Amino acid sequence: MADPLLQVTDLGLYCAAGDFFVDPWRRVPRAVVTHAHSDHACWGCDRYLTSTAGAGVLQLRMGADATIDTLAKGKSLNLNGVSVSFHPAGHILGSSQVRVEHRGEVWVVSGDYKVEPDPTCDPFEPVPCHTFISESTFGLPIYRWDAETVVFGQINDWWRANRDQGKASMLYGYSLGKAQRLIAGIDPTIGPIYTHGAVEPMNRVYREAGVNLPPTTYASSLPKSTDFAGAMVVAPPSANGSPWARKFGPSSDGFASGWMRIRGPRRRRSVDRGFVLSDHADWPGLISTVKATGATRVLLTHGYTAVLARWLREQGLDASTLATKYEGERDDASEGLTTDETAP
Amino acid sequence: MNDFATLYAALDETTKTTVKVDAMVSYFKRVSPQDAAWAVYFLIGRKPRQVIPTAKLRAWAASLSGVSDWLFEESYHAVGDLAETIALLLPEPSMSSDVPLSVWVEERLLPLREASEEVQRGAMEAAWAEMNSGQRFVWNKLITGAFRVGVSQQLVTRALAKVGGLDAATVAHRLMGEWEPTPHFFERLTSLEGGDAAVSRLYPFYLAHPIEADPSTLGPRSDWQVEWKWDGIRSQLIRRQGQTFLWSRGEELVTERYPEIDEVARYLPDGTVIDAEILPWLGGQVQPFAQLQRRIGRKTVSKAILNEVPVVLMAYDLLEHEGKDFREMPIEVRRARLEEVLKGTGWDGRIMASPILIETSWDALAEVRTESRERGVEGMMLKRLGSPYRVGRVRGDWWKWKISPLSVDAVLIAAQRGSGKRASLYTDYTFGVWSGDGLVTIAKAYSGLTDEEIRKVDHFIRTNTLDKFGPVRTVKPELVFEIAFEGIQRSTRHKSGVAVRFPRIARQRTDKVASEADTLESLQALLLRDSGSD
Structure with missing residues (x-):
């Protein structure tokens, strides 16, 4: 029996026919990368191939010396007889699904994705395929997202109320992707926007790539006497409770994540507000995507994989879990929270 | 809505x-x-x-x-x-x-x-x-009758006091006892006019803080009234207008459950409110709390159970005297009146004033305190002379000086996910001690660890699961914890033959490996010391 087009090895998801890896978790000679989050982009590979739109953030993450080849979305490249192309995944700037075709057989690796619109990246495009390797972070029917406008309405109301009480609004979200989506979505007429040192460099790369973000100021560049009352401060979750966060004076804190949909994780976070905003597909998004690809076989890489696989099998698909290292056991909210923050 | x-x-x-x-x-x-x-x-x-x-x-x-x-x-x-x-x-x-x-x-x-x-x-x-x-x-x-919200009654009281421009104690008092949630009730609750002393209404309990430091830091021994800390149900006995009301601290009216107290309470003068503890009492001696548990849930009390587990009321304090709120009086005055009220015979030994300890130095008290376990008490109560009867858990005037709990080093053998704030983390643990070559379950506990420790243990559980039964995972017996508990007694319902009371995690024993955990025999030895009976 022939090897499957993509298979899991110790180093990562390997295409033997084309001799390359997709999102490897150890150093390899040739890495095809869906996006720059650290559980998908591993440091120290000889060569990277990623979408043109994603090259900036990947370079920032992998270091100036990393060799990064790019490929515009929709264009294909022949690697040892295997055709490779990138298609928008809607997760963060430049995030792509990887389509791999060999002798008429088509596989698509989703990486992380969401199907709802996001002003900071190209919208998700379903790609027809035979085998779909999908994430399933939120693969339970309890995960359903409200429209982005509803969530940003909540965030803006909260910000306004804090401002009127003379407080700063500390909004925590993952520094690459989530932070920029937050900054792009909030109403900059409410007050000034400040950022944490992990967020501001990402903003720069986003702006260079043509993403329209309102003006932001790196908070630590300001004199100690600065009055932060009424300001919005965007920072990674790890900054919550740190001495850095205390210098903003009276404040209210909020956390933006899909896990905030559930009361337990919301309370465990001990923030004043949990906003349900995710860069991953919710349950309806996962299901509609699988359907749209027309795939007859679905392999699930991380999240509630067993649940979604069983549900898909009940719908007559060949679905199973693929043991990858994208996340540890992810059937848990707290681990979900930490993985949301894994990158430096 | x-x-x-x-x-x-x-x-x-x-x-x-x-x-x-x-x-x-x-x-x-x-x-x-x-x-x-x-x-x-x-x-x-x-x-x-x-x-x-x-x-x-x-x-x-x-x-x-x-x-x-x-x-x-x-x-x-x-x-x-x-x-x-x-x-x-x-x-x-x-x-x-x-x-x-x-x-x-x-x-x-x-x-x-x-x-x-x-x-x-x-x-x-x-x-x-x-x-x-x-x-x-x-x-x-x-x-589902499971509504709970993360505010204490104290906070609700504070908010209501703010709404009505009242002091919190007034609101707390009005909230006690039996009432119906009517518009009229709410208006009265927040209105400035008083004069609403419903006949059954109880006073808010004054609660003590545990003292961590040496009691000598509280000043001279002579400033304090010292009593045993009894282990029963804190309660308030009210006698007004020819009626008796016995309230538990959970604000449940339990008069009918303790007829032996109801029978003698009629001899109290009208306008009397006593702060007390309901205790299981037999042959002139307090019995383990486990005995009282046999009475707690019963609304109808059989003759048999009345004979097996009779109770008494151990009186601590006098809150209302001759129809007047007595709480502002200094404790020594309240105590003297309490003794007067309880003088005489009609009581049949069913209501008594909690004895005051006479040892004249902290050292002497500390020595007597070592007998607590044999006496069936939890330690001592220290009450500042001259102090009023306060509301809630106000620091400073009342301290509980408890004896250290019993403890055992046990091995984590199974876990289940928590609920509420800890939903989806493995936080409910089952512990075992050695019996021969195997581990036998002795306690379940789910408190006492920090969030950080919980995360680590959660990770251990996920990566060392041996088997899953529904929501329960059995794990590799590796982690050792010190489990503290208040008491131990024989049990036919538990495989180990013993049941511990109020177990909780004191700390993780990272210095011990599983084979160094305690044995069932060592627990059984505690049985004798703890004088638990069947």
């Missing part, structure tokens, strides 16, 4: 007490007295009994959501709360409404209990169809 659900969410999300109080104040001012009365009722932890069994709710919600049983079950395990799971799974509402809380409760919830199953189901589906997920959650909690 929308207002109440929003209030619930606001109280639930923040940990800042000032924010909670402000949210309640603004709610009480905004809504009708009728709604406010019900809100007070729910916020301080009163609730209607379960209206519809959870199995039915689960089935109706699953079918309405188009989710199969196994998928519902998976969802439930991820959420850790049935009311919330249902709220999240149901399809989006088809309309929105803003029916006031009181209407929901009085016209839709309370009548449901008597209704047929079809009517119940129809009513639930109609309710769900017009509620958003926040309202559904609160509604489901009310229906």
